[in-house]
Amino acid sequence: MAASSSSSSSSSSSINPQWKKYDVFISFRGADIRDGFLSHLYEALHRKQIFTFKDENLDRGEEISPALLKTIENSLLSLVIFSENYGFSPWCLDELAKILECQETTGQIVLPVFYKVDPSDVQDLTGRFGDALAQHKEKFKDCLEKVESWSRSLKGTANISGWDSRIIKPESKLIDEIVNDVRKKINHSFLSVYDNDGLFGIDSRVKEVESLLCLESEDVRRVGIWGMPGIGKTTIADKVFNKISNKFESQCFITNVGEELEKGTPVQLRHEILGKLLGGENLDVGTPCTLRHSTKRRLPNTKALIVLDDVYGYLHLKELVEGWNLCGPGSRIIVTSKDKQVLEIVGCKKYIYKVEKLNDCESLQLFSFHAFKQTQPTNGYMRQLSERVISYTQGVPLALKVLGCSLYGKGVKEWESELKKLDTIPNKEIQGILRRSYDGLEDNEKSIFLDIACFLKGKIKIV
Known part of the structure; x- marks a missing residue:
């Protein structure tokens, strides 16, 4: 410059x-x-x-x-x-x-x-x-x-x-x-805002993903981000994307890939991705199995960054990512999923980052950010109540946000009442998060999950 x-x-x-x-x-x-x-x-x-x-x-x-x-x-x-x-x-x-x-x-x-x-x-x-x-x-x-x-x-x-x-x-x-x-x-300006937007504990997780990406390497590498719903996979992928995208000639971030594949076909989604990477809205990508020669010629000259977020159904996904090894040297493909097997099948087996739950300190900061609009509880007793929430949420970021927002602006008695309810009636929004994880299991996996859940609860399962 x-x-x-x-x-x-x-x-x-x-x-x-x-x-x-x-x-x-x-x-x-x-x-x-x-x-x-x-x-x-x-x-x-x-x-x-x-x-x-x-x-x-x-x-x-x-x-x-x-x-x-x-x-x-x-x-x-x-x-x-x-x-x-x-x-x-x-x-x-x-x-x-x-x-x-x-x-x-x-x-x-x-x-x-x-x-x-x-x-x-x-x-x-x-x-x-x-x-x-x-x-x-x-x-x-x-x-x-x-x-x-x-x-x-x-x-x-x-x-x-x-x-x-x-x-x-x-x-x-x-x-x-x-x-x-x-x-x-522009990216730096947005990252400065995100750094102060309640994303506690994010930096260490982003560094872990960056180390797997190994941006100095000239290979075309696929990296998986794996974890349960609500654990922060999309947030991590988004922050990584914004941080490193300026190092690539073309970039593409596709959200809710699993849902998109259910609504359409791998060919339609592949068309969209290639259009963003190669700058052509009416790009003809070829047949379901074979890319056109013109596309094959252009891809090797393109250092691309592709993020496929929240994927499942590995057979369709395998069709979608087939041929991405044609991208230019140094290209990176990041895939996020709650299913480790999906990541392994599409070529991320060597490079999978398992998203860990937030520790107690990070959980308290995140919860306080939403419940008190600051990084710590307002007083000693509220801290005790906050620690009960931390124990309940088990370090899941989305659960901490949901409960923090629901308790914001309420008094001590309302907090005590809400926390008492959680012991017997789980929060509907958090249940919805966990339900999506359960619904994504195969039938035999659901059966195993219920067996284990009933065993741990000391209950008799009625078949």
Whole structure:
């Protein structure tokens, strides 16, 4: 990443990316770059599923519209493309002033691109940018304060580390570098939010999965994440995906694969996956058993990250993943399932991570996060009641969340009443979680489970 003569980075600590409508806002002078560099950059961002706003379809007047100001506020990151005539546009300069304001007030990420211009001309207001400011001073004689604010905005943005198109060639390489860095910064912003969103104990589990993935290896590796419903398999897979996806050319995260296979066919789902990986909505993947030659040619050139979440029914799944060894070197396929046998059959046998239950400390933090909106109980007696919940839930994250939310805002007597009920009437939502696990068993497995359950309870099973 090329930098201007001096650099500083903006802080994104006060941004909540979940509140932003757009990932990226692009500020540009259309006449300079619309039909070339901008269109290629926009398409590259779109292919990487980065939701980008560019205002080329809006009617431009002398002053920037309130709607566009709101759009800038609703963007996580702004790309400012300084081209030869950027400084001559009052509209562009108003955009820039608003972008710098959002950087200061909300921590918006700002990244400049110096397209066929010298960064020092922007920073020192020389060359074409000096000419532009001189013209504005003449035109806006009665409003020189505005011109001064534009000058400060230009200088301030030029001090941020960015890209110089004169150094990074060819243009396709420049676009790749911009898109990859934008993705990395967006992912980092989301991960910063997730780290403070009640995902206690997640980091150590993510590291375990990462060690199995061994990203330095050039093999095409399948890794399984195994555990009971509600234990956090999807959460772990999601965090891993967001953390490492910028290292891959193509990415695809498919949720509820088991349900999708019940509604459709492996061929339909394979079509969807290949469409996301290879960027073709109408991609013809071939017959149920054989991929088309064109697909086989493209896959080996694609370093892909694929997550297949919550799978069961290994015969259909085997059809679905057949041929993924054709993906390019370094590709990774992550499969999550409550059935270890499914993971073994689809090639994850050597690399399976069993998700462990939360320990007592992690359980207390997670439960408190939902029950008290803090990481510890409010007082000693509430801690005793909380520890009863911890014992009941046995370290299952989803159960801890369900009970924490149900007890939030209630008094001691209501807590005692609810906990007393749990001894005789299990929570319906938690029962639903466990029921899904039971329903996924084969008939003989269900029979064995009931035999063991009745034996442990000291009950007689009635056949």
